[in-house]
Amino acid sequence: xxxxxxxxxxxxxxxxxxxxxxxxxxxxxxxxxxxxxxxxxxxxxxxxxxxxxxxxxxxxxxxxxxxxxxxxxxxxxxxxxxxxxxxxxxxxxxxxxxxxxxxxxxxxxxxxxxxxxxxxxxxxxxxxxxxxxxxxxxxxxxxxxxxxxxxxxxxxxxxxxxxxxxxxxxxxxxxxxxxxxxxxxxxxxxxxxxxxxxxxxxxxxxxxxxxxxxxxxxxxxxxxxxxxxxxxxxxxxxxxxxxxxxxxxxxxxxxxxxxxxxxxxxxxxxxxxxxxxxxxxxxxxxxxxxxxxxxxxxxxxxxxxxxxxxxxxxxxxxxxxxxxxxxxxxxxxxxxxxxxxxxxxxxxxxxxx
Amino acid sequence: xxxxxxxxxxxxxxxxxxxxxxxxxxxxxxxxxxxxxxxxxxxxxxxxxxxxxxxxxxxxxxxxxxxxxxxxxxxxxxxxxxxxxxxxxxxxxxxxxxxxxxxxxxxxxxxxxxxxxxxxxxxxxxxxxxxxxxxxxxxxxxxxxxxxxxxxxxxxxxxxxxxxxxxxxxxxxxxxxxxxxxxxxxxxxxxxxxxxxxxxxxxxxxxxxxxxxxxxxxxxxxxxxxxxxxxxxxxxxxxxxxxxxxxxxxxxxxxxxxxxxxxxxxxxxxxxxxxxxxxxxxxxxxxxxxxxxxxxxxxxxxxxxxxxxxxxxxxxxxxxxxxxxxxxxxxxxxxxxxxxxxxxxxxxxxxxx
DNA sequence: TTGTAAGCGTTATCAT
DNA sequence: ATGATAACGCTTACAA
Numbered sequence: 073x074x075x076x077x078x079x080x081x082x083x084x085x086x087x088x089x090x091x092x093x094x095x096x097x098x099x100x101x102x103x104x105x106x107x108x109x110x111x112x113x114x115x116x117x118x119x120x121x122x123x124x125x126x127x128x129x130x131x132x133x134x135x136x137x138x139x140x141x142x143x144x145x146x147x148x149x150x151x152x153x154x155x156x157x158x159x160x161x162x163x164x165x166x167x168x169x170x171x172x173x174x175x176x177x178x179x180x181x182x183x184x185x186x187x188x189x190x191x192x193x194x195x196x197x198x199x200x201x202x203x204x205x206x207x208x209x210x211x212x213x214x215x216x217x218x219x220x221x222x223x224x225x226x227x228x229x230x231x232x233x234x235x236x237x238x239x240x241x242x243x244x245x246x247x248x249x250x251x252x253x254x255x256x257x258x259x260x261x262x263x264x265x266x267x268x269x270x271x272x273x274x275x276x277x278x279x280x281x282x283x284x285x286x287x288x289x290x291x292x293x294x295x296x297x298x299x300x301x302x303x304x305x306x307x308x309x310x311x312x313x314x315x316x317x318x319x320x321x322x323x324x325x326x327x328x329x330x331x332x333x334x335x336x337x338x339x340x341x342x343x344x345x346x347x348x349x350x351x352x353x354x355x356x357x358x359x360x361x362x363x364x365x366x367x368x369x370x371x372x373x374x375x376x377x378x379x380x381x382x383x384x385x386x387x388x389x390x391x392x393x394x395x396x397x398x399x400x401x402x403x404x405x406x407x408x409x410x411x412x413x414x415x416x417x418x419x420x421x422x423x424x425x
Numbered sequence: 426x427x428x429x430x431x432x433x434x435x436x437x438x439x440x441x442x443x444x445x446x447x448x449x450x451x452x453x454x455x456x457x458x459x460x461x462x463x464x465x466x467x468x469x470x471x472x473x474x475x476x477x478x479x480x481x482x483x484x485x486x487x488x489x490x491x492x493x494x495x496x497x498x499x500x501x502x503x504x505x506x507x508x509x510x511x512x513x514x515x516x517x518x519x520x521x522x523x524x525x526x527x528x529x530x531x532x533x534x535x536x537x538x539x540x541x542x543x544x545x546x547x548x549x550x551x552x553x554x555x556x557x558x559x560x561x562x563x564x565x566x567x568x569x570x571x572x573x574x575x576x577x578x579x580x581x582x583x584x585x586x587x588x589x590x591x592x593x594x595x596x597x598x599x600x601x602x603x604x605x606x607x608x609x610x611x612x613x614x615x616x617x618x619x620x621x622x623x624x625x626x627x628x629x630x631x632x633x634x635x636x637x638x639x640x641x642x643x644x645x646x647x648x649x650x651x652x653x654x655x656x657x658x659x660x661x662x663x664x665x666x667x668x669x670x671x672x673x674x675x676x677x678x679x680x681x682x683x684x685x686x687x688x689x690x691x692x693x694x695x696x697x698x699x700x701x702x703x704x705x706x707x708x709x710x711x712x713x714x715x716x717x718x719x720x721x722x723x724x725x726x727x728x729x730x731x732x733x734x735x736x737x738x739x740x741x742x743x744x745x746x747x748x749x750x751x752x753x754x755x756x757x758x759x760x761x762x763x764x765x766x767x768x769x770x771x772x773x774x775x776x777x778x
Numbered sequence: 779t780t781g782t783a784a785g786c787g788t789t790a791t792c793a794t
Numbered sequence: 795a796t797g798a799t800a801a802c803g804c805t806t807a808c809a810a
Contacts, residue, residue: 084495084553085578088803099781104805114779134551135488135497136803139786144488146531153517155738156721160513164506167534176549178499179532181520196529198487200439225438313725339721346725368509368692369722372666372699385508441787452797457789467795489787492802 087128096124147175148201152184158384165385169392184280190215203228203395228398228405230391235409246407248390252283256290262414263332266422269300272333274319274340277307284336303327307340316343331423338363338370338379360420375418383410440481449477500528501554505537511737518738522745537633543568556581556748581751581758583744588762599760601743605636609643616685619775622653625686627672627693630660637689656680660693669696684776691716691723691732713773728771736763
């Protein structure tokens with residue numbers, strides 16, 4: 073009577089390697105080998121094990137496997153939110169990129185709160201993920217420490233939806249996304265090139281969205297350097313379309329000279345477009361409107377909304393690729409600067425007096 | 426020299442219970458107890474353990490805990506997709522509902538394929554989830570067997586985004602959602618009550634979406650019972666707005682009598698609205714349009730789109746609640762029939778000759 | 779090609 | 795109130 077034949081007292085009833093082994097007339101390790109390195113088994117044994125697995129309906133216990141091997145095959149992803157947001161697309165890209173790799177996705181939402189991100193990070197660490205994908209390059213000092221700790225012990229960490237020109241050093245994490253300041257600057261240039269000198273900007277309602285703030289900062293800096301003025305306003309909470317309407321009204325009331333308004337996202341811009349119509353301001357002859365994000369609906373508006381197209385799903389796919397490559401090559405993941413296009417459609421153009 | 430003092434040879438370097446224990450001058454069990462049932466410890470010991478945990482930066486290894494206890498604290502959720510879809514909202518609701526419960530979300534996307542669902546289900550089973558949340562009540566026979574097996578061994582299973590009047594038996598799983606046939610019938614009645622007798626229906630481009638088919642079936646059955654005619658058409662693939670445009674054009678070309686068209690979702694309906702405008706058909710005087718889903722943009726269209734409001738996020742919250750209650754009360758989860766409102770806005774009304 | 783022994787880090791059970 | 799012991803189901807290292 074070997075160790076392999078004694079009965080269990082705990083556990084939750086699922087068949088184990090042991091059950092398969094006795095059905096096949098081998099020991100557990102042979103079954104384990106069949107699953108891991110089948111080429112090491114004789115054809116005959118492999119055949120019997122295969123049949124036994126099907127006969128008992130064996131499903132491997134991955135927790136036990138992880139405990140023994142140290143590899144969890146879990147990828148942890150933390151994004152601000154999911155509902156009707158760009159991050160849903162990114163997660164879809166991530167799922168697509170992970171598909172067939174044998175890695176599962178553990179997903180958490182931070183609600184744009186860095187404190188909550190840290191809390192979630194601690195919670196998910198208990199699962200020993202094989203990789204971390206977090207949103208943005210800003211974290212609490214403690215979260216930063218946790219992420220660097222992971223990276224230093226060989227667990228890839230990728231920061232998505234952000235990028236910045238900086239000489240990467242040993243301490244820096246891989247960034248996959250785009251440079252929000254540069255995007256803001258590009259938006260400003262779009263207006264400046266059409267001769268606009270009095271600009272408006274409707275900022276995000278989410279104060280914690282530092283990426284939105286960076287786009288605004290880039291916009292302002294570029295516009296002011298060119299001698300243009302920028303009136304800014306944060307959108308109100310709630311329905312962003314409505315908030316965009318209200319914001320445009322207030323902006324024009326503050327400064328009737330404004331001839332071009334950029335918005336922090338396409339929903340705000342759509343509202344602004346509707347309000348411009350209501351105020352009798354021809355678009356783009358009297359007022360240019362520019363969005364950010366390129367929602368499917370944006371190209372359908374009349375006039376179609378000029379906006380910045382962001383590679384939302386691509387970020388997820390690239391992140392998946394980066395962490396998988398990092399895991400298999402045993403080196404830190406690489407950052408990627410992704411391309412954003414400014415799509416000039418009907419809602420923006422030169423001012424016509 | 427006790428068993429607690431010998432050094433480890435494997436593992437991935439994170440501090441363990443043992444490390445905390447030696448720092449606190451107790452054994453592993455005491456530390457484990459501190460984390461689980463602190464009230465059983467003396468104040469003094471508890472204090473020392475607490476300090477030791479912080480000192481060594483201990484994070485519990487949840488895989489090991491699950492292996493020993495049999496409770497994984499993972500909730501597995503399978504939805505068709507995420508990007509810009511209603512399911513993203515549902516997952517957000519699920520995340521919100523799970524927040525603070527200590528349960529983590531493992532997320533998978535099936536792409537509306539039942540075969541893929543089965544495959545994913547098998548994969549995630551290896552993690553021994555504490556609960557399964559799947560989309561819809563249709564699965565492959567094998568997947569069905571897996572889900573019933575889980576349910577029978579005390580692991581709650583909830584099917585979301587669906588419901589049906591049926592006498593629940595021991596074999597039936599909890600459904601949290603609404604009755605799609607009934608919704609289809611409600612949509613038909615909305616038109617019938619306004620006197621429409623020649624109806625159109627633009628169906629989903631996703632042939633695998635049986636819930637969309639059920640709404641259509643309910644619509645047709647109710648309309649025909651009332652003596653009305655229904656012309657149906659499946660939307661083309663690709664941009665749904667564009668597909669809605671095309672579909673409306675084809676529908677009106679097929680049968681110029683049609684005075685009311687229902688669409689499988691709001692994006693299709695928005696396209697149909699635009700095309701009606703283009704064809705010179707006044708909405709709703711000559712043509713009524715009805716959507717499904719109530720996207721944020723729908724109420725902003727002119728005329729505002731009449732549509733069915735679905736409790737997308739609520740489904741997720743209720744699912745979270747149901748599985749958590751089921752786990753703590755040790756009984757199968759309860760199904761919930763959720764309410765959908767038909768919002769009659771500007772795009773539908775009686776036909777005016 | 780197959781097997782044995784010794785863990786992985788935790789918790790359940792029983793003992794003190 | 796605290797501890798010793800034996801699992802949980804698997805994999806690595808080494809042996810044959």
